[in-house]
Amino acid sequence: MENRNNNRRSFIKKTALGGLIAVSMPELLSAAMVPSGSEKNTLGKDNVVLFQGDSITDSGRNRDDNSYNNPGVLGSGYAMLAGAALIEKYASLNLQVYNKGVSGNKVFELAERWDKDCLDIKPDILSILIGVNDIWHKLEGNYNGTVEIYRNDYIALLERTRKALPKVKLIICEPFAIPGVKAVDDKWYPEFYSYQKAAMEIAAQFKATFIPYQRIYNEAITRAPGVYWTGDGVHPTLAGAQLMAQAWIDVVKA
């Protein structure tokens, strides 16, 4: 319960930060999901959509297969579910949906494989979810990261991306956790909030769409317990993955 309360305070604080406190939850979400002053990301004919990130994106995909649009290469998480929804809804656009998430990755590890696993694929829409390992591996004593390293590495990665792919549309997914569920204990807070804030600020800096997954999970745990949505506080269940896919599909249009 204490964790739930902490979580709720965080939500209200962030809401105030965004100046959106007076609107209802659905309005709040949709307002927060697209960059201010801009439209939803528009999909075009033959567009390439790339999901990038860590294990949450990876979700057991077959890394030896470079194809697209099939469940084997898309894994069994939100990227596959969002991909399925994309290729059905926008069938006439002939989209190519790739997933190149790799379990355990932090930002600098995305950078190490970025030419092959992002720039060479030439995405029209690039969606990135990264950050939970940047703090988690540190808390476990396996990594010497800080939020400044996270922020600087992330900015460098996006500058490099924009330089190589000037027209790419960016979607930055907020890293999230469910406090009190298994792996996610008090040690994560308040430090984890600074990673989430960094992701949001980087999205604004690059005029990227920001998907506020922490808020989405905060709302979800009013419908079912935390373990219903993530088994360990970090990795989504199928229900959690669907929750994420739906929020993702809402930030694009034809």
Added chain:
Amino acid sequence: MENRNNNRRSFIKKTALGGLIAVSMPELLSAAMVPSGSEKNTLGKDNVVLFQGDSITDSGRNRDDNSYNNPGVLGSGYAMLAGAALIEKYASLNLQVYNKGVSGNKVFELAERWDKDCLDIKPDILSILIGVNDIWHKLEGNYNGTVEIYRNDYIALLERTRKALPKVKLIICEPFAIPGVKAVDDKWYPEFYSYQKAAMEIAAQFKATFIPYQRIYNEAITRAPGVYWTGDGVHPTLAGAQLMAQAWIDVVKA
């Protein structure tokens, strides 16, 4: 093209049979999907949902695991996608979604494993998609089936199910194929139509919800080619599976 035309004639014929010819496609679909005079299937707290069928339902699920609600046991097809949508949308109901489809099955093979793979699971909602192998294996010379055998076996299976589970809500999925795509050649027609008609009539007889998947695929191939929706005319791609999952989720409500 000839196959497409055949298919279209069948569609119009079936439409006339249902007396629904004057309504538009979306109305037609929603009208056809629920049994006449009844409501959508209502889901209740802790309900068990079971998907049964052949390879289209199976879709690579882990058959050694008897758990529910996770992608491993739900496979990578329409049952998993519908399951994901179900457990997200109706999170507060704490549903249990199972998939017990087995690749290659015909109706009599469902019957052989029905105690263990259906009745023991005590579904509140039972969804069955069966029929394509009943004709396909015959066309390939590996099975001596007829539409009468399909019909009689299917009726016997449902009578047995209703006897063991008097309150079960039944969803009968129409077997479908995309004419002209790989495995589905002229030899399938007009015989395959008689299997589809049998499934529809059995649904009516048992006051089951009927999901008209042939019509749904017929509409889909106006948006993208047949191979976009099924690789071989029979097995759905991820896009085809999502198409089916969406139609499925539309026939239930909380």
